[in-house]
Amino acid sequence: xxTITPAEALSFMKQTKNNQAASxxxxxxxxxxxxxxxxLIPYGRVSSYGAIAAAIGSPGAARMVGWALNHCSLESETVxxxxxxxxxxxxxxxxxxxxxxTMQQLLESEGIIIKDDKVVDFKRLFWDPLIExxxxx
DNA sequence: CGTCTGACGCACG
DNA sequence: GCGTGCGCCAGAC
Numbered sequence: 001x002x003t004i005t006p007a008e009a010l011s012f013m014k015q016t017k018n019n020q021a022a023s024x025x026x027x028x029x030x031x032x033x034x035x036x037x038x039x040l041i042p043y044g045r046v047s048s049y050g051a052i053a054a055a056i057g058s059p060g061a062a063r064m065v066g067w068a069l070n071h072c073s074l075e076s077e078t079v080x081x082x083x084x085x086x087x088x089x090x091x092x093x094x095x096x097x098x099x100x101x102t103m104q105q106l107l108e109s110e111g112i113i114i115k116d117d118k119v120v121d122f123k124r125l126f127w128d129p130l131i132e133x134x135x136x137x
Numbered sequence: 138c139g140t141c142t143g144a145c146g147c148a149c150g
Numbered sequence: 151g152c153g154t155g156c157g158c159c160a161g162a163c
Contacts, residue, residue: 048145048146049144049145049146050145050146050147053145053146060145060146060147060157060158060159061145061158061159062144062145062146062158063143063144063145063146063158063159063160064145064158064159064160065144065145066143066144066145067143067144067159067160067161068144069144070143070144071160071161081144084144085144086144086145086146087145087146087147088146091144092144092145093144094144095144096144097144103144
């Protein structure tokens with residue numbers, strides 16, 4: 001696995017933006033970028049599919065982010081996929097984890113309160129790559 | 138091929 | 151604030 005710094009992530013993001021024409025390369029990077037970016041979500045914080053998609057230069061590809069995380073759940077050991085929820089803070093991906101309540105337990109173990117499959121105080125805990133990483137640009 | 142189905146998100150009423 | 155409809159793109163069939 002490759003652990004990257006926020007600054008490197010920003011660099012990736014910009015590269016992706018410029019490479020939108022090269023669909024193959026872009027497609028290859030899409031998965032990697034999703035994983036790299038998700039790894040950057042701090043402990044005890046959460047982000048959304050749409051935010052991740054937008055951050056890697058593919059706004060509107062939120063479904064692809066979810067698809068990438070699900071289809072390649074092999075990386076679940078190294079990618080904190082449980083920290084990615086939908087735009088409402090709902091744990092829409094909980095069914096793809098090992099147990100029905102695995103995702104919730106992982107989040108709760110980080111101090112995040114979950115009620116009715118929804119992150120309590122989601123607004124405050126939300127981590128937007130485009131905003132949080134801009135400090136390093 | 139056409140169609141349906143998603144770990145989604147936005148516009149609209 | 152909530153339900154509905156639609157756009158989105160990739161895969162399954």
